[in-house]
Amino acid sequence: MIPMMQTLIFISGKNWVLSLAELSAYFKARAIRFKLDYFSTEFFTIIFEKELSPSVVDDLGGTIKIASFKAKVPTETIKEAFLKKSKSAQTQVVETIVKTDILKNMAQTEGKLLFGISVYTSDNNIKTAGGGIQRYIGSHLKEELTALGKNSSFMGLGKDRGKAQLSHVEVLKKEFVEKQAEVLLCIGKTDTLIGITIAVHNPFEFQKRDVYKPNQRAIFGMPPRLARMMVNLSACTSEKTLLDPFCGVGTILQEALLEHATVVGVDVNSWCVKAATENLEWLEQEYRLSDADFRVISGGVAHLAEKVGVESVDCIVTEPDLGPALKETPTKTYAQKIISKLHPLFMDFIEQSYQVLRPNGRLVIVTPYIRTRSKERITMTIDEKVKEIGFKRIYAFTDDMFSANAPDHGRLMGLPSLVEMEERHKVGREIHIIQK
Ligand SMILES: C[S@@+](CC[C@H](N)C(=O)[O-])C[C@H]1O[C@@H](n2cnc3c(N)ncnc32)[C@H](O)[C@@H]1O
Incomplete structure (x- = not known):
């Protein structure tokens, strides 16, 4: 067993099988040691032995975003929170994010802070609740940021948007990578990963x-x-x-x-x-x-x-x-x-x-x-x-x-x-x- 040091989340392009094959070939060709911990049609979780430079995104044709893993909650809690509307489960999700360094890092941005949230899941039931999840977490993180003394606004998406996800163009234009201001909620079968976007595909x-x-x-x-x-x-x-x-x-x-x-x-x-x-x-x-x-x-x-x-x-x-x-x-x-x-x-x-x-x-x-x-x-x-x-x-x-x-x-x-x-x-x- 090799000790694994860094966990990254990769948001794949439309053809997830091809995107995953590309990643695997790219790492193997460069003797970058990795283990694929989770895969779905929307995202992959990969653990690396050494730190990977976020700039690899420019070398890849099939990866849309790379996020650094910060915390996880059971997907059951997400379902309780947003499908069954359990207040205690909702609080638990927000508290999990608050306990990471995500808000502290965001709060260091100069001037008024704009932040965003994207939800990735291949579960259709949760997908339909994506907009609600995004708005709930967004408004609560805004309150937490105010408590940290930071004036912020949350980048909501119109209700007509099919997916509760910021596009790569939006992330680029708002400089969310530099500002560490996009939170990802990647909902897998058993675990939901919370990450912060560290690289984005430049179309x-x-x-x-x-x-x-x-x-x-x-x-x-x-x-x-x-x-x-x-x-x-x-x-x-x-x-x-x-x-x-x-x-x-x-x-x-x-x-x-x-x-x-x-x-x-x-x-x-x-x-x-x-x-x-x-x-x-x-x-x-x-x-x-x-x-x-x-x-x-x-x-x-x-x-x-x-x-x-x-x-x-x-x-x-x-x-x-x-x-x-x-x-x-x-x-x-x-x-x-x-x-x-x-x-x-x-x-x-x-x-x-x-x-x-x-x-x-x-x-x-x-x-x-x-x-x-x-x-x-x-x-x-x-x-x-x-x-x-x-x-x-x-x-x-x-x-x-x-x-x-x-x-x-x-x-x-x-x-x-x-x-x-x-x-x-x-x-x-x-x-x-x-x-x-
Ligand atoms: C679909 S294009 C290739 C696109 C290209 N790979 C790219 O990166 O843009 C196919 C090419 O094969 C060339 N071609 C067709 N028959 C050929 C042959 N027998 N020998 C060499 N080239 C041939 C055509 O002139 C055409 O430019």
């Missing part, structure tokens, strides 16, 4: 890389947050070389360059080669990357080993062609036709990848995940090829990352791939992690 930075880079075309790009999550899944760190052989406008390359990796792009389309190069040059200037090391080469993946070099890269992260843009949900037959047409390109590419990767190198690859009219999902089978070549599949979740108290995680450990698909999309992404 403007990701947006800047998405919309202000000189060259962009949706069909040759992807969302930077997803690109960053994939880079992290590949265990990419500053001393490694990362290749994207279908680099398009270079979104994946950009995110890897921000991790200070050496990056190599390849694309069959000469416009993309120029576009990605210019985008990387822009990033180098915009982020003042004095150590930026990148090159983009023109070529098809058929001759990848010749172009890039045998056993010359540590990570390959890529999204090849996912087929035509679909206006309507396809039939099963049409979806299967799309997959068969793309199949040879993917199989050739997997073979080439093996040659280019160094031993233990990782390939993170997206394959199409197609929704059909019959509701069946049509996907591409790559397992046979992966095995035949000598690659092995990496499971994002392993038993050793869970603490003895963690909820049942059998289902997570059995997941061979990660799926990213929005409600409105016909074609989603199936993300595979494969190792040489």
Whole structure:
């Protein structure tokens, strides 16, 4: 057993499984020792052996907030307090917060103090009570702050807001991290954790890389947050070389360059080669990357080993062609036709990848995940090829990352791939992690 020193709460993005997989890969790649103590669709509790810098939030595509754990109360008490309206339980919740250093730290803010409260839970009954919980705790903390000699106001949310949560933009704009002024109430199955936000995702930075880079075309790009999550899944760190052989406008390359990796792009389309190069040059200037090391080469993946070099890269992260843009949900037959047409390109590419990767190198690859009219999902089978070549599949979740108290995680450990698909999309992404 290693002694564990710091407990942090991570608020996940929409795709919590992918967010959790990213965190686990990020920590493992940096030999940061951790245990996952709790997970739910909304938040994770992670215990670390050493203190983690809050700035890691800028390296993550799938984490919205990080909070420092301060205290806990049984979730039963929360239910008594806010579903059954027990006065003594309500008092107990407020007293638990008052006993921490949360109010004292807030009270040190100059001028009038503005503070906020966000409630995270995957329990629908409690979710509907979220606004009430927020207002009750807010008004009582305001009274406590007055008793500490601090004039404060509580940032309430309109009743029309579905969730009793401050958005990352609100937290950024009100400078709640610097002012230690956002209290989180993370309601789990048995325990409710109380924390204070210490880091928040900055959507403007990701947006800047998405919309202000000189060259962009949706069909040759992807969302930077997803690109960053994939880079992290590949265990990419500053001393490694990362290749994207279908680099398009270079979104994946950009995110890897921000991790200070050496990056190599390849694309069959000469416009993309120029576009990605210019985008990387822009990033180098915009982020003042004095150590930026990148090159983009023109070529098809058929001759990848010749172009890039045998056993010359540590990570390959890529999204090849996912087929035509679909206006309507396809039939099963049409979806299967799309997959068969793309199949040879993917199989050739997997073979080439093996040659280019160094031993233990990782390939993170997206394959199409197609929704059909019959509701069946049509996907591409790559397992046979992966095995035949000598690659092995990496499971994002392993038993050793869970603490003895963690909820049942059998289902997570059995997941061979990660799926990213929005409600409105016909074609989603199936993300595979494969190792040489
Ligand atoms: C979906 S885009 C990739 C997005 C990119 N990964 C990013 O980070 O923005 C797919 C790219 O694959 C390229 N491509 C298609 N067939 C190819 C092939 N046989 N060899 C190399 N590139 C190819 C296309 O030109 C296109 O730019």
